[in-house]
Amino acid sequence: MLHSAPCVPAVPAGRRVRLLIAALLVPCALATLVGVVLLWPGTGPQPVSTQTPVRGEVTAARATDCTPGSGEGGCAALVIRMDDGPLPGRELVQIVPVEPSTPTFGVGDDVVLAWSGGDPTDPGSYQVVDFQRGGALGWLTVLFAAAVLLLGRWRGLLALGALVLSFVILLAFVLPAILDGRDPLAVAVTGSGLIMFAVLYLTHGPSARTSTAVLGTLLSLALIGALGTAFSAAARLTGIDDQTATLIASLGTGVDARGLLLAGVVIGALGVLDDVTVTQTSAVWELRRADPTMSAAGLFTAAMRIGRDHVASAVNTLVLAYAGASLPLLLLFSLSGQGLSDVVTTQAVATEVVRTLVGSIGLVASVPITTALAAVVASREEPAALAR
Secondary structure, three states: OOOOOOOOOOOOHHHHHHHHHHHHHHHHHHHHHHHHHHHOOOOOOOOOOOOEEEEEEEEEEEEEEOOOOOOOOEEEEEEEEEOOOOOOOOEEEEEEEOOOOOOOOOOOOEEEEEEOOOOOOOHHHEEEEEEOOHHHHHHHHHHHHHHHHHHHHHHHHHHHHHHHHHHHHHHHHHHHHHHOOOOHHHHHHHHHHHHHHHHHHHHHOOOHHHHHHHHHHHHHHHHHHHHHHHHHHHOOOOOOOHHHHHHHHHHOOOOOHHHHHHHHHHHHHHHHHHHHHHHHHHHHHHHHHHOOOOOHHHHHHHHHHHHHHHHHHHHHHHHHHHHHHOHHHHHHHHOOOOOHHHHHOOHHHHHHHHHHHHHHHHHHHHHHHHHHHHHHHHHOOOHHHHOO
């Protein structure tokens, strides 16, 4: 006599996939938290600047001699009324050279003076160092936030919150930890992981779709870190440029300059990777919602057609972003009279080449990686879950 097996409800395939995603992401999240604890900065180095910024306004400007009585001209005398500092409301005269590299100052310009801490009545204790830009940047920030809120509405508000959170992580953890002597690459990877988890889940909410994007971003970042480490060593990049040399001189201690270079590569690629991975997962989910009968292979093929167009424009964006940031350097080398191969292999240009190509490879790889993960997960989602 045959006995039928007890009727046990089958475990939904979607649930098994979710458990697999959790099994992959939970250890990564825990590792990120452990990294934050281990790498959290201490007191760190104290500020090394002995100059205090003082805001003021140019009330008069005229041509003058750089050396009094020489009759050679070549300088400008600026009468500046200080708005704050040790003697607010007092006017002083500053002599600035008129050179191609010197900004043009005029009446009404809001400027920043550096006060050395000496005699506040002595004009020699001050130096014009910059313009005030707080007002313009503030209005630009308001315009940016308004544009995001107008188009994104509630989701835009979450995106702005995520942006603020990213800056908080950079300013409160990444930068202080590197200045405190922690390994720059380890700090960048940990900080990027923290930003990735916090920003993606805050912006898009906890779901299988978001978790898939997080996993794709994580794998792509790991690839970028590995390639950056390998090729920076193979190209013998030291990571020491003018800014890094200034940092080392300011700290008075050694800094892992190559690690700092790799940290910049990882953090710089994170923002573009988020864009690509979220777009690919969204495309897969929308395709599955439009046709719930599509298989994982069909979803992958259809979404990859979208991904190829996206990655082509994203790579171009990444290359142009690095080229734009290095435009003065490229112009300088174009005047050097060296051949292209000689210019490309110099330390400064080779660093940007490695940074750009490593980031681009990771960006390209993120498309099939994320699309494959998303296709597997979305094809096993229950129809009711696709609408979330």
